[in-house]
Amino acid sequence: MSTIVFIDTRGKKIPKAATEAVTYAHQLSGGPVTAVTFGDATGLEALGAYGAGKVVVARGVNTVDGQQLTKLVVDVASDQDAKNVVCMHDATGRSVAPRVAARLKAGHVAGAIALPEGDLIKRNVFSGKARSWVKVSSPVRVISLMPNSIAPEQGERTATVEEYSGDLGEPRIALKEVRKAGEGIPLPEAEIVVSAGRGMKGPENWGPIEELARLLGAATACSRPVADMHWRPHHEHVGQTGIAIRPNCYIAIGISGAIQHLAGVNQSKVIAVINKDPEAPFFKAADYGIVGDAFEVLPKLIEAAKKLNAEH
């Protein structure tokens, strides 16, 4: 059963989510797969380690136009007679996977979190409060993989790299500018997140949150009220109406844990909650808890993090 995997490798190094997607495609097919990508990244041979036999790359294409990328994916899918098209469930994947599915009249499993069991594929629904098993009945399946759902393989092989020779046409979407975020780790990719809420009392008190995050190599996040009051930027808001994240470790300080907030963080592997209210609902979803005042607890956490860094 032929499987292809579409990944976005425009950055300097191959993103972890892309290595996960190639691994997923490889394990799904049980043999080498064809990876499809675009742009000018070097070192694509290394995708062989994750199970790609061949990489087809559209060189010189740095587009954000989902129609061009859809043509690229559909061309390679048709060339390989692909029965499975695996994508990443990120911004690029979201602009391409639904289009590919509509073009191929294929069932699309968006945000898969595991390999199929039989013909059923598991994904999160109700904002992480439940899972569903989806059955696709079309000849071709499109599967978008949720980041952090599978451990990347590490083999020895290298992939052959081929240039895509088709014509993708003219872009209809132009990228005018990329405004770089400040320093710090982008929240969606962070493995550790330090998040804070109204319990911090005001934006001027975020210093210790940022310091703890820096010491732990973590990204910073916040609750909805904090973003709505403009204490922190909107892109830091995690929750049902902000962004959903799946870090290994989520440390929540001064956040009560309303169900809407939990919907954005309940996929975290380990949750630690610091709140002065012992009845805060967040403790029910937590692995570790401290009942205490944020302003008294934070210096102790910072001191312990410095000690940990000094030892390791």
Next chain:
Amino acid sequence: MKILVLISQVPDTTARIAFTNDNTSYDTSGVQFIVNPYDEWYALVRGLELKEANGGSVTTVTVGTADTEPTIRKALAIGADEAVRIDVAPVDALQVAEQIAAFATDKGYDLVLAGKETIDYNGSQVAGMVAELLDLPYVPLASKLDIAGATATVERDVAGGVEVLEVQLPLVVSASKGMAEQRIPNMRGIMAARTKPLNVVPAAEADHVAATARFELPPPKGTCKMIPAEDAGQLIELLHSEAKVI
């Protein structure tokens, strides 16, 4: 400017999540339904702001049976001019997209807006599929959208920054946080919504290529290990040596 906003009905954000019929269907008993927050707060409100600034109309479209009408009236109360309900139960994303595309084709919409995903199925699929079926450009996850003449400027948060994109109308956009601020319908809006047109159109032919076979609830969380506040530093040690996540 003719604007079409895709509206889904979803369970209230605080609704209990439970399943019936051997875990094959969502248990709707006692559940209050609302307009999907991303559709309402961001897509619909931005559509209304653009109409107020540039003139034109805002139409909503929903794929659903008659029980979605109270939710559709809510979108009208917030300010949409008219609503369309395509009379069929939604089963999978492609089927829903095909219904919407069949309705929207040749109607000359300049802008199609949707929330970035629904809070029940979280697929982030329908808007992109509609764009493909209508052969329109599509920008998902937009946090800002401005229109000048026939040119749209769209911003979206991506890993490491903000992308600023420029596209000619017509265009499909999915909206995330930042696009607009929630509007609470006032009494006049609610009264007006009763008499605004809610047109029911019959379903078109559509594909059925994916279906939910069953649901499950996540395994219950183990107990929370409590650490005394005076020994707070212990948390960092436990996260390192016991949980092995830092």
